[in-house]
Amino acid sequence: MVGEQALHDYVLYDYWRSSAAYRVRIALNLKGLAYESRPVHLLREGGEQHAPAYRALNPQELVPCLCEGGRVLTQSMAIVEYLEETHPAPPLLPADAAGRARVRALAQLIACDVHPLGNLRVLQRLETQFGADPAARGEWMRHWIAAGLQAFEAHLADGAAGRYCHGDAPGLADVLLVPQVYNALRWQLPLEDYPRLHGIHAACNELEAFRRAAPERQPDAPPPA
Numbered sequence: 001m002v003g004e005q006a007l008h009d010y011v012l013y014d015y016w017r018s019s020a021a022y023r024v025r026i027a028l029n030l031k032g033l034a035y036e037s038r039p040v041h042l043l044r045e046g047g048e049q050h051a052p053a054y055r056a057l058n059p060q061e062l063v064p065c066l067c068e069g070g071r072v073l074t075q076s077m078a079i080v081e082y083l084e085e086t087h088p089a090p091p092l093l094p095a096d097a098a099g100r101a102r103v104r105a106l107a108q109l110i111a112c113d114v115h116p117l118g119n120l121r122v123l124q125r126l127e128t129q130f131g132a133d134p135a136a137r138g139e140w141m142r143h144w145i146a147a148g149l150q151a152f153e154a155h156l157a158d159g160a161a162g163r164y165c166h167g168d169a170p171g172l173a174d175v176l177l178v179p180q181v182y183n184a185l186r187w188q189l190p191l192e193d194y195p196r197l198h199g200i201h202a203a204c205n206e207l208e209a210f211r212r213a214a215p216e217r218q219p220d221a222p223p224p225a
C-alpha cells in the first residue's frame, strides 16, 4: 500500500467509512482532481493505520493522508484548504471575509467539536477503559452528534444559507456536513429535527461530486448484503 508507484498526481490514503477521508474525496471531486485511492483498513489486524509504513506518513495514525509528489498532507481541513488555495476554481470559500468566517465556523463546529468525540479510537477507549457496551456507545454517539447538528441547524437560520450551507453553490461547510450526516444515519439518529440541514444534505447528494465520494461507492467498501 504505502510506497507504490502513483497512478495520479494525488494519492489519498483512505477508508470507505472514514468521514474525514470522505471530506477530502468530496473536495477533490468538486475541484475536478483525479486521485488514486489507497485504502487503509482501520480495523483489520488491529488497524492498518498503526502499521509502521503508514505511521511514517502520518504519525497521528489517522486517515486521511493526501500525497502529491513528495508532499505529504494530513488533517482533512488543512488538506481541503490546501486544495482550495492551489485550485481556487470552483471556490469552496466565499469571496468576503465575513462569509469565510461563517463557513469555517460551520465546518469547525463539525470537525473540532463533533467528529473527534466519535472517532474509532475514542469508541474503542470507551469500551476497553470504561466497559461501554454497544448500546452505551450508540447513546454516546447520538448524544454528541445531535448536539452538534442542533447547533448547526440553528446557525443555518441566519439567512445566509440557500440551496447549500452558504448561498447556492456547494462549499466547505457542505463538504463537512454530508459525511457527518452519513455518520448520524449510521448511528440511527433521525434527521426530522433538522429540516434545513436535511434539505441541504439532499441537495448535495444530487451532485455527482458528492455521490462519487459516498462510502458505498469506494473500492474498499464491502459488497451490498
Ligand SMILES: N[C@@H](CCC(=O)N[C@@H](CS)C(=O)NCC(=O)O)C(=O)O
Pocket (backbone or CB within 6 Å): 017, 018, 019, 020, 021, 042, 047, 049, 061, 062, 063, 064, 074, 075, 076, 077, 111, 119, 120, 121, 122
Ligand atoms: N482531525 C483529523 C481526524 C482524522 C480521523 O479521526 N480519522 C479517523 C477516521 S474518520 C481515523 O483514522 N481513525 C482511526 C482510529 O481512530 O484509530 C482529520 O480531520 O483528518
